[in-house]
Amino acid sequence: MAGTTSGQAAGGSTAARAPEERRRRILEATVAVIRDRGFAGTRVTDIAAAAGTSSGLVLYHFGSLAGALTQALTHVEDVFYGELESELEAVPGPVDRLRLMADLASGAGPAVGDWTLWLELWVRALRDDDARAARESLDRRWRAALRRVVVEGAAAGVFHPADVAATTLRLSSLMDGLAIQLALAEPGMTPARFKRLWLDAAALELGVPAQAFRGRAARPVRRRTAS
Amino acid sequence: MAGTTSGQAAGGSTAARAPEERRRRILEATVAVIRDRGFAGTRVTDIAAAAGTSSGLVLYHFGSLAGALTQALTHVEDVFYGELESELEAVPGPVDRLRLMADLASGAGPAVGDWTLWLELWVRALRDDDARAARESLDRRWRAALRRVVVEGAAAGVFHPADVAATTLRLSSLMDGLAIQLALAEPGMTPARFKRLWLDAAALELGVPAQAFRGRAARPVRRRTAS
DNA sequence: GGCTATCCTGAATACTCGTTCAGATCGCCG
DNA sequence: CGGCGATCTGAACGAGTATTCAGGATAGCC
Incomplete structure (x- = not known):
């Protein structure tokens, strides 16, 4: 992922810009939702709401609900x-x-x-x-x-x-x-x-x-x- | 259970007649399904299939999926x-x-x-x-x-x-x-x-x-x- | 300034599944 | 016999939800 030939390297502007930051926030939100609704009760919408973003973004970053859950585990x-x-x-x-x-x-x-x-x-x-x-x-x-x-x-x-x-x-x-x-x-x-x-x-x-x-x-x- | 005032008491005919027997079979099927798919993965259809009946009957006897799960637990x-x-x-x-x-x-x-x-x-x-x-x-x-x-x-x-x-x-x-x-x-x-x-x-x-x-x-x- | 890739949004889509329901079947009783 | 209640079926319905998608914004680059 760091290997992208050019990409938006650094930039330094406002923190809200950084997509990495966003990803991390989503992962932490996912963990929080799992904790209080369980794996079975976790919806994409819940994660998005807890992270303060849209369900589309969750899928954009993690591909699927299962992907988000899995990455949350490694997190x-x-x-x-x-x-x-x-x-x-x-x-x-x-x-x-x-x-x-x-x-x-x-x-x-x-x-x-x-x-x-x-x-x-x-x-x-x-x-x-x-x-x-x-x-x-x-x-x-x-x-x-x-x-x-x-x-x-x-x-x-x-x-x-x-x-x-x-x-x-x-x-x-x-x-x-x-x-x-x-x-x-x-x-x-x-x-x-x-x-x-x-x-x-x-x-x-x-x-x-x-x-x-x-x-x-x-x-x-x-x-x-x-x- | 044996206390039904009149009902289809005894009768003696084929065992397939007894609704109590059917209930028990459904409960045991429910337990089996929970064991191998988990609570979260248990569908009414799975229970019906495992018990050899229709999904309608599961609901007829237990009111809802949740009801079947709960009664399976007490079983x-x-x-x-x-x-x-x-x-x-x-x-x-x-x-x-x-x-x-x-x-x-x-x-x-x-x-x-x-x-x-x-x-x-x-x-x-x-x-x-x-x-x-x-x-x-x-x-x-x-x-x-x-x-x-x-x-x-x-x-x-x-x-x-x-x-x-x-x-x-x-x-x-x-x-x-x-x-x-x-x-x-x-x-x-x-x-x-x-x-x-x-x-x-x-x-x-x-x-x-x-x-x-x-x-x-x-x-x-x-x-x-x-x- | 225009162009492009990245990041992001929320409505539309498609599908799964619990529950409902209109009846079949059957033993029993008057 | 004809009706009745209990048992049982499977198709139809509708709610909920993952995923897709058509675009919008933004930043960097030529």
Whole structure:
């Protein structure tokens, strides 16, 4: 796309001019609509309205509704991954990193804890290959990050996992399972309880006393400057 | 249902006469269609075709597509619960009961381990009240059964759960999370691995050696006579 | 200034699908 | 027998919606 021989390179004038900006706005609108109406309930018109444009433009940029939905998925994937990496880098030590992951997943972060969206993604992945690929990638990255923290802790002699692969898989699956309750607003399930339940399970799995993960998080989750 | 004052009571002629039979067939067809096309992809015509009748009849019996979907949910709920209860009663002792639950959930039973259907249900429950109620009821029953087994084992001095409520919630959530992998046929996830991972987690939670849950299940899961 | 490619709009189009409906079929009863 | 209510069918209807399309605006370029 950047390879167009001449094109409207740069230009620099008002931001409203940039079609890239428009595209991004549409993708974010698409994500928002999926989140609150679900994949099945998302109409081209809804996306256009949420993005403040016409339905024609949505199709102009993405070819079809399915195209817009798919690209929206890769867009959240990027956002999610960027956030995860930068957050994790900012915190040292396996204990605090594990706590941070619990924070992110329990909804403190803007993208990671977006469980309604993930539920939708899972179901769509049952029958749509793009969704399946997006989910798999997301899952693999999250699990890899978790594994890294576990291994790091084990190397430091802080954690004592009996089986790293099994522990990683169980802890990430437990998160998914608890997330269902959170997404459905099951009475009694709150972000705080989610964190407590998950960290206690982590303590069991890692052979450390539950107190190791109590106390405040080392640092409040950083807010994005804007959006 | 047997209480109709006069109606076409009995009659005894061909089975094709009984409208109750027809209703049931339609409900089961509905469940089958939901399972393989999803709620969003289920059409009245699909249901009619799967049940071997006309779309008119589906609407005649259930009023609307939404009505058919909802009644299909309460139908699976009944089937699920009936199966769970009868299976559990047939096995004595907390250890074997826990293993049985792992078996049922990992897909050995016809209804309980029907994870594709449950995934669909979760997402529908985000926005549909009937689905929400069905899911909550299903979840509560499953969790209650699990808790009963845990308490029973604790009373017998076999299990040593630190916190029964937390353990129950974590073990059932872990199942849900693992089930996602199973439903999506994630490479590396099989019913056997599902069982192993879950039972090992149970061993940790219940303070027993993992070996306690190894070995063969006490008894193969019973097959329904027909359907 | 004219020309062109890009970006954008909203009405028109075509199609899918839930629901309605005008009847067929059939067992039963008076 | 003739009527009746319950069950069942499939064609017709109409609402909703993705996609197409005929153009309008704008910016850069010759």
